Structure formats: C-alpha cells, structure tokens
Amino acid sequence: MDMLSTKKSSLAALALGAIGVVYGDIGTSPLYTIQVIFSEGTGVPLTPPNILGAISSIFWLLMFVVTFKYVLLVLRAHHKGEGGVMALLSLAVSSLRPQDKRSRGLLLLGVFGAALFYGDSVLTPAISVLSAVEGLQVAAPGLAAQVLPIAIGILIGLFWFQRHGTHAVGRFFGPIVIVWFVVLAAIGSWQIAQAPEILQALHPQYAWQFLQARGAGVFLAIGAILLAVTGAEALYADMGHFGRPAIQLAWLGLVFPCLAINYLGQGALLLLHPDAVSNPFYLSFPQPLLIPAVILATMATIIASQAVISGAFSMSRQAIQLGFLPRMRIVHTSASESGQIYMPAVNWALLGAVILVCLAFQSSAALASAYGIAVTGTMLITTILLLIVMRQRWQFPPLLAWSLTGLLATVDAVLLSSASMKFFQGGWFPVALSLVLIVLMTTWKKGRYTLLNGIASTDPKLQPFVSTLASSALTRVDRTAVYMVSNLETVPQALLHNLKHNQVLHQRNLFVNVVFDEVPYLNTQERVTLTPLAEGFWQVQLRYGFMQYADIPQALMQLNLNGKTLDPFTNSYFLSRDIIVPDVGGAMPRWRDQLFSVMSRNASSAVEYFNIPTNSVIELGSRVQI
Incomplete structure (x- = not known):
C-alpha cells in the first residue's frame, strides 16, 4: 500500500x-x-x-x-x-x-x-x-x-x-x-x-x-x-x-x-x-x-x-x-x-x-x-x-x-x-531559416565524411606501423600518451609529428576513438572496447548515446592495462588540429568547401568538449585538402 x-x-x-x-x-x-x-x-x-x-x-x-x-x-x-x-x-x-x-x-x-x-x-x-x-x-x-x-x-x-x-x-x-x-x-x-x-x-x-x-x-x-x-x-x-x-x-x-x-x-x-x-x-x-x-x-x-x-x-x-x-x-x-x-x-x-x-x-x-x-x-x-x-x-x-x-x-x-x-x-521566414540550417548541417556531415575518407586513404595503416614501433630502439618515457583519433585504422598525424620532432615513445600509447550511437543512452558496461595492438599499444573505443556527455578522463580510469590503472593527471593527450584547404574538383562545390573550412575553424576544441585537462594537452596541426 x-x-x-x-x-x-x-x-x-x-x-x-x-x-x-x-x-x-x-x-x-x-x-x-x-x-x-x-x-x-x-x-x-x-x-x-x-x-x-x-x-x-x-x-x-x-x-x-x-x-x-x-x-x-x-x-x-x-x-x-x-x-x-x-x-x-x-x-x-x-x-x-x-x-x-x-x-x-x-x-x-x-x-x-x-x-x-x-x-x-x-x-x-x-x-x-x-x-x-x-x-x-x-x-x-x-x-x-x-x-x-x-x-x-x-x-x-x-x-x-x-x-x-x-x-x-x-x-x-x-x-x-x-x-x-x-x-x-x-x-x-x-x-x-x-x-x-x-x-x-x-x-x-x-x-x-x-x-x-x-x-x-x-x-x-x-x-x-x-x-x-x-x-x-x-x-x-x-x-x-x-x-x-x-x-x-x-x-x-x-x-x-x-x-x-x-x-x-x-x-x-x-x-x-x-x-x-x-x-x-x-x-x-x-x-x-x-x-x-x-x-x-x-x-x-x-x-x-x-x-x-x-x-x-x-x-x-x-x-x-x-x-x-x-x-x-x-x-x-x-x-x-x-x-x-x-x-x-x-x-x-x-x-x-x-x-x-x-x-x-x-x-x-x-x-x-x-x-x-x-x-x-x-x-x-x-x-x-x-x-x-x-x-x-x-x-x-x-x-x-x-x-x-x-x-x-x-x-x-x-x-x-x-x-x-x-x-x-x-511564413517564408521559418522556411528560409530551415534551408540555411539544412545547408550548414549537410555541409558539415558531408565535409567530415570527405575529410575522414581522405585521411584514411593517405595515412599509413595503424597495426603494421605500431608493430614496427614496438620492436624499435626508441627511448620510452614512463607516461601514458592518449591520441584522440577519428579513425582507429590509420596512424594519427599527432603520433607522426611526435616521433618526427621528439623522437621518443611513451610507455603506454592509447588510440582513443569516441562514437555517439543513434540511441539516447548506453550503460557503462557497453562503453569501453579495449583492443591490444602490440607491446605498449592499445586501441580504445568509447561509445555513448546521443543524449550523453563524453568525459574521456573518467572513461579511461576504468581501463586496466596489464594490471595497471590510469591516473588521469599523468596522461598526455595528443590532438590533431586539421587545417582545411579547399581543393578544386573535390567532393563538394568550392563554396561548400569554404563553408566547411569556416565551420571547422570555429568548432569548439575537443579539449573542452571531452573534458580533457587543458594542462595535459599537446595539440599538433596538419593541413588537409578536401
């Protein structure tokens, strides 16, 4: 009762x-x-x-x-x-x-x-x-x-x-x-x-x-x-x-x-x-x-x-x-x-x-x-x-x-x-506003698809690359490097730049990809997929519902890497900042390429969006043609 x-x-x-x-x-x-x-x-x-x-x-x-x-x-x-x-x-x-x-x-x-x-x-x-x-x-x-x-x-x-x-x-x-x-x-x-x-x-x-x-x-x-x-x-x-x-x-x-x-x-x-x-x-x-x-x-x-x-x-x-x-x-x-x-x-x-x-x-x-x-x-x-x-x-x-x-x-x-x-x-006003928003939304969707496809076709494949790195004599530092990536199959530009300029590897390297599914919520048991690649290298996919907030440091604390848990304050987060360069004869008309470039430049940083500590971030830029 x-x-x-x-x-x-x-x-x-x-x-x-x-x-x-x-x-x-x-x-x-x-x-x-x-x-x-x-x-x-x-x-x-x-x-x-x-x-x-x-x-x-x-x-x-x-x-x-x-x-x-x-x-x-x-x-x-x-x-x-x-x-x-x-x-x-x-x-x-x-x-x-x-x-x-x-x-x-x-x-x-x-x-x-x-x-x-x-x-x-x-x-x-x-x-x-x-x-x-x-x-x-x-x-x-x-x-x-x-x-x-x-x-x-x-x-x-x-x-x-x-x-x-x-x-x-x-x-x-x-x-x-x-x-x-x-x-x-x-x-x-x-x-x-x-x-x-x-x-x-x-x-x-x-x-x-x-x-x-x-x-x-x-x-x-x-x-x-x-x-x-x-x-x-x-x-x-x-x-x-x-x-x-x-x-x-x-x-x-x-x-x-x-x-x-x-x-x-x-x-x-x-x-x-x-x-x-x-x-x-x-x-x-x-x-x-x-x-x-x-x-x-x-x-x-x-x-x-x-x-x-x-x-x-x-x-x-x-x-x-x-x-x-x-x-x-x-x-x-x-x-x-x-x-x-x-x-x-x-x-x-x-x-x-x-x-x-x-x-x-x-x-x-x-x-x-x-x-x-x-x-x-x-x-x-x-x-x-x-x-x-x-x-x-x-x-x-x-x-x-x-x-x-x-x-x-x-x-x-x-x-x-x-x-x-x-x-x-x-009555024309909401129609005109809707058409402008549709152009913006479809331009962003297609631009990102074109950009990611272009990166996937030019960057080296991840698995053979890290297998070679794991057996190399490069100096390793006892920290964790987190590479935020949009494609888990290719080598992130941030890793290539890090190797080129610093010529060191971290002891633990995570390639983290965030996916928002077409469902409102996912429970924490469905969140993390961890895939070992080679000694000291792992792929991590984090899944969220489209109504959820992605907190990367919190999600990574759930990981167990060979018996070791991660301390979010000792991770180094490497991010690639893509500088869009419109190309003639691309997948979209030139005006949409330029619109996508403007939207990309004004997008909020992944640092704030994913709640990454700002004092742990290294951001490296690369020019990408679309």
Missing part, C-alpha cells in the same frame, strides 16, 4: 513538473488565437454562427491533434524513454535493415524536422512575450509605443538568465504556470456563465458547418485556428524529462480542460460584446484585474519560451553527437541532471534571431503568419517517421498503420497548406 501511494505521489509530482515546463507553449496560445481568427487577414466575419464554429473547430482540433495523435499515440514511440524528432528519427532508422535505401531519405527528413524546430525556437519566444506585453495597450492605450521595447527587454533578460540553468528558471516560474491554467479556467467559466449558449460549440457539427461555409477561404481560417495547437510537439520532445504517464495525466487532468474552458469563455464574451474582438483574451478580465493579468501572462510566456530554448540546446547537442553540427561549448548547469545544459553559441544566436524577428514583425498578430509553417511541418514529419515505426518496430498490420497515419498525415497536410497561405506575409 505504501509503495502504491509513493508511486501515485511521484506521478503527481512529475505531472506538476510537466505542467510547468511542457505545457507553457500551448498554454499561452489563448493569448492570440481567437484574435487572429477574426482579424482582417482571415476574412472571417464576426457573427454568432462563426463564433460558435471557430470555438468548435479549436476544441476538436485540440481533441484530435493533441489528445489523440500526441498524447495517446505518438508518446508510445519513445526511444529508451526519450522523445522528439531526433529520437523518433533514430528509432525509425534503427527499425530498418542496414542496407535499406530509405535510411538516407529518413535522415534528411529528420534534419529538416530539426531545422524547423530551430525556427520554432526563434518564433515562440517572440510571439509569446509580445502577445503578453500587448496587454499593456489594452490596460493603458498610451503605453502602446512601449510594448516592443519592453518585450525585447524581457527577452534579453530571459536569454541572459539561461547561463544559470533551466532548473533555476523552472524553480522560480514553474508554479506560476499552474496558477495560469487555474486563472484561464476561472475567467473562462465566468464568461460562460454569462452566455451559456456558447456550450453548443462542443458539438462537432458547428466546426464542420464553419469550415464548409468558408469555401476557398477555409485555408486562411484553418491557418489561424492551428495556432491553438502550437506547442503540441513539446509534449513529445520533453517526454524524457517527465515520462509518458505524467504528461498524459497533466494534459487530461488539467491543461486540456482549462484551455477548452478559456476558449469557450472568449467565445461567450464575443457573443455578448463583439467589440471585444480587438483583444478577446485580455478583455475577458474585469478592468481592475487587467494589470495583474498582464503580469501573470508575461511570466507564463517566459516559461513557454524556456521550453523551446532548452529544447534547442538539447537538439543542438544531439545534432553535434550525430555528426550534423561542429562541436560547440556545452556548460552543464546541474550536478545531478545531465540533460540540463547551456550552450552559449546557440543561446546568443537565438537571441539575435528573436530580436530581429520582433523588430521585423512588430506585433504578435503579424508574427502569427510566420508561426504556423514551422509547427505544422514538424508535425507532418513526425507522422511520416511514425509510419515507419508502426510498420517495422511495432509490427502493426499494413491496413491499420496506413489508415491511422494516412488520417493523421491528411490533417497535418491540411494544416501545413493552410499555414503556407501566409508564406509571403512572413
């Missing part, structure tokens, strides 16, 4: 945590969704049938996309507890045979999904904070000119605070999100009580009649309605932090009911006061509560922004370890939680992009045009990858798998098509 109560309390605690982190994005959609639906751009007249139809459409879209697709179906597709497009990609690829030609296409699809997520990471903080601060001009119209500077100031503060860690932001603001959802339900209930006829919107016929009546303009209307489900991908992306049961409990037990009540409440307000369409969310509040509502909404949007910023850090680390981005500095902000990281380069690049977006679009209503494509594109990619998992891993019957994903993909395609109607009004 005690164990059962402990499990229940643990699940409740996780569900409360999920409310604070996972649901911040979708929980702030009521700030702007109804306002955008009845804006001039959609051409939807503000009439009672249209109000009922719009609210009904939102309710059933939340029911289908979030409850059915994500909460009940997609959350089952976890990879050792991890979710998100990268985890789903690795799950789908690992479900196929090694030679399956679909793997390459799926990898490109996953890269595109990751790129779209970065677009979401730029747009979410901008639209969320702007929409919250815009409440000031409702409370005090004279402050309208101050909305943009205040929003940018809040965003700068939010990104500056990232260096203190996700847990610091979550600990301070997390409980506020729970208050936020309670307030959404309370103010919605108050409005419903004044116009209970809005409850008719729960019948799906109103949604069908509303969409059917739009005719050719249906895509514009759907493009606005889909703003209600932005943030649904966060349910899946953050599954590793809280687990599927907690996320499901939080959605069904609190978040969904509160959102539904608030949307119904805004509809009730418009039935009684059509002039409130200028900002139905804030005008739902009595005048004395407007300023407290703005403050609460601003705090809630900070959490909404925090979720995607943290997701961008995690996505970047996964992309680095899967070989799609160069190494970048990673700061671990928690001694107990490995997933809580801070990446300065990603953080400041995001801030620059967010400020640029705010200055370019000026308002949340204008940003709404750009928002939908990134979100719906990621949703469609998730559905395609889910089909592979259903068929290959879950062994669903073909008819069931194709029927389910066909239905999901149809809805996703309609949503994406609707969002694309606003392409020239701002």
Whole structure:
C-alpha cells in the first residue's frame, strides 16, 4: 500500500513538473488565437454562427491533434524513454535493415524536422512575450509605443538568465504556470456563465458547418485556428524529462480542460460584446484585474519560451553527437541532471534571431503568419517517421498503420497548406531559416565524411606501423600518451609529428576513438572496447548515446592495462588540429568547401568538449585538402 501511494505521489509530482515546463507553449496560445481568427487577414466575419464554429473547430482540433495523435499515440514511440524528432528519427532508422535505401531519405527528413524546430525556437519566444506585453495597450492605450521595447527587454533578460540553468528558471516560474491554467479556467467559466449558449460549440457539427461555409477561404481560417495547437510537439520532445504517464495525466487532468474552458469563455464574451474582438483574451478580465493579468501572462510566456530554448540546446547537442553540427561549448548547469545544459553559441544566436524577428514583425498578430509553417511541418514529419515505426518496430498490420497515419498525415497536410497561405506575409521566414540550417548541417556531415575518407586513404595503416614501433630502439618515457583519433585504422598525424620532432615513445600509447550511437543512452558496461595492438599499444573505443556527455578522463580510469590503472593527471593527450584547404574538383562545390573550412575553424576544441585537462594537452596541426 505504501509503495502504491509513493508511486501515485511521484506521478503527481512529475505531472506538476510537466505542467510547468511542457505545457507553457500551448498554454499561452489563448493569448492570440481567437484574435487572429477574426482579424482582417482571415476574412472571417464576426457573427454568432462563426463564433460558435471557430470555438468548435479549436476544441476538436485540440481533441484530435493533441489528445489523440500526441498524447495517446505518438508518446508510445519513445526511444529508451526519450522523445522528439531526433529520437523518433533514430528509432525509425534503427527499425530498418542496414542496407535499406530509405535510411538516407529518413535522415534528411529528420534534419529538416530539426531545422524547423530551430525556427520554432526563434518564433515562440517572440510571439509569446509580445502577445503578453500587448496587454499593456489594452490596460493603458498610451503605453502602446512601449510594448516592443519592453518585450525585447524581457527577452534579453530571459536569454541572459539561461547561463544559470533551466532548473533555476523552472524553480522560480514553474508554479506560476499552474496558477495560469487555474486563472484561464476561472475567467473562462465566468464568461460562460454569462452566455451559456456558447456550450453548443462542443458539438462537432458547428466546426464542420464553419469550415464548409468558408469555401476557398477555409485555408486562411484553418491557418489561424492551428495556432491553438502550437506547442503540441513539446509534449513529445520533453517526454524524457517527465515520462509518458505524467504528461498524459497533466494534459487530461488539467491543461486540456482549462484551455477548452478559456476558449469557450472568449467565445461567450464575443457573443455578448463583439467589440471585444480587438483583444478577446485580455478583455475577458474585469478592468481592475487587467494589470495583474498582464503580469501573470508575461511570466507564463517566459516559461513557454524556456521550453523551446532548452529544447534547442538539447537538439543542438544531439545534432553535434550525430555528426550534423561542429562541436560547440556545452556548460552543464546541474550536478545531478545531465540533460540540463547551456550552450552559449546557440543561446546568443537565438537571441539575435528573436530580436530581429520582433523588430521585423512588430506585433504578435503579424508574427502569427510566420508561426504556423514551422509547427505544422514538424508535425507532418513526425507522422511520416511514425509510419515507419508502426510498420517495422511495432509490427502493426499494413491496413491499420496506413489508415491511422494516412488520417493523421491528411490533417497535418491540411494544416501545413493552410499555414503556407501566409508564406509571403512572413511564413517564408521559418522556411528560409530551415534551408540555411539544412545547408550548414549537410555541409558539415558531408565535409567530415570527405575529410575522414581522405585521411584514411593517405595515412599509413595503424597495426603494421605500431608493430614496427614496438620492436624499435626508441627511448620510452614512463607516461601514458592518449591520441584522440577519428579513425582507429590509420596512424594519427599527432603520433607522426611526435616521433618526427621528439623522437621518443611513451610507455603506454592509447588510440582513443569516441562514437555517439543513434540511441539516447548506453550503460557503462557497453562503453569501453579495449583492443591490444602490440607491446605498449592499445586501441580504445568509447561509445555513448546521443543524449550523453563524453568525459574521456573518467572513461579511461576504468581501463586496466596489464594490471595497471590510469591516473588521469599523468596522461598526455595528443590532438590533431586539421587545417582545411579547399581543393578544386573535390567532393563538394568550392563554396561548400569554404563553408566547411569556416565551420571547422570555429568548432569548439575537443579539449573542452571531452573534458580533457587543458594542462595535459599537446595539440599538433596538419593541413588537409578536401
């Protein structure tokens, strides 16, 4: 009985945590969704049938996309507890045979999904904070000119605070999100009580009649309605932090009911006061509560922004370890939680992009045009990858798998098509950003492949070379040399330079190669593979999951070399710094060679990335043509 109560309390605690982190994005959609639906751009007249139809459409879209697709179906597709497009990609690829030609296409699809997520990471903080601060001009119209500077100031503060860690932001603001959802339900209930006829919107016929009546303009209307489900991908992306049961409990037990009540409440307000369409969310509040509502909404949007910023850090680390981005500095902000990281380069690049977006679009209503494509594109990619998992891993019957994903993909395609109607009004931004990121990621992936192949074809083979060295009369020093290598079959340039200039060998020589597998986590028993080569020479391969942090000195302490363990403070680490020289007629066009060269020069050092003591490193450079 005690164990059962402990499990229940643990699940409740996780569900409360999920409310604070996972649901911040979708929980702030009521700030702007109804306002955008009845804006001039959609051409939807503000009439009672249209109000009922719009609210009904939102309710059933939340029911289908979030409850059915994500909460009940997609959350089952976890990879050792991890979710998100990268985890789903690795799950789908690992479900196929090694030679399956679909793997390459799926990898490109996953890269595109990751790129779209970065677009979401730029747009979410901008639209969320702007929409919250815009409440000031409702409370005090004279402050309208101050909305943009205040929003940018809040965003700068939010990104500056990232260096203190996700847990610091979550600990301070997390409980506020729970208050936020309670307030959404309370103010919605108050409005419903004044116009209970809005409850008719729960019948799906109103949604069908509303969409059917739009005719050719249906895509514009759907493009606005889909703003209600932005943030649904966060349910899946953050599954590793809280687990599927907690996320499901939080959605069904609190978040969904509160959102539904608030949307119904805004509809009730418009039935009684059509002039409130200028900002139905804030005008739902009595005048004395407007300023407290703005403050609460601003705090809630900070959490909404925090979720995607943290997701961008995690996505970047996964992309680095899967070989799609160069190494970048990673700061671990928690001694107990490995997933809580801070990446300065990603953080400041995001801030620059967010400020640029705010200055370019000026308002949340204008940003709404750009928002939908990134979100719906990621949703469609998730559905395609889910089909592979259903068929290959879950062994669903073909008819069931194709029927389910066909239905999901149809809805996703309609949503994406609707969002694309606003392409020239701002929808181009996430697409352009995604294309730039795809070029960068594929250039790095192909450049590294070309570079490593070039080195493998020109450098001498390792086994015969060290066999000759082992029997040579070279002077040996009683220390351990650790050569960090990308290829275990060839002689590292650092060893060749060491022999040429110093003409000595170390007593123990390790050739260490780090591999990040396409699984989130590997346990320590699977980490180290030690292969003796000759007297005093060993190959060491260290394997990690793409969610894990590689600490080389710590991993090497597990080794036993002929009865001797390694002291990390007496090892000498030899690293090769490759200087890329673009060559005519290479595997890539010259402009991509030069881009790869720039990325390589600016990549973070392996010293910091692998936690190697800086005072134990000898770095030797070599020029490599690609």
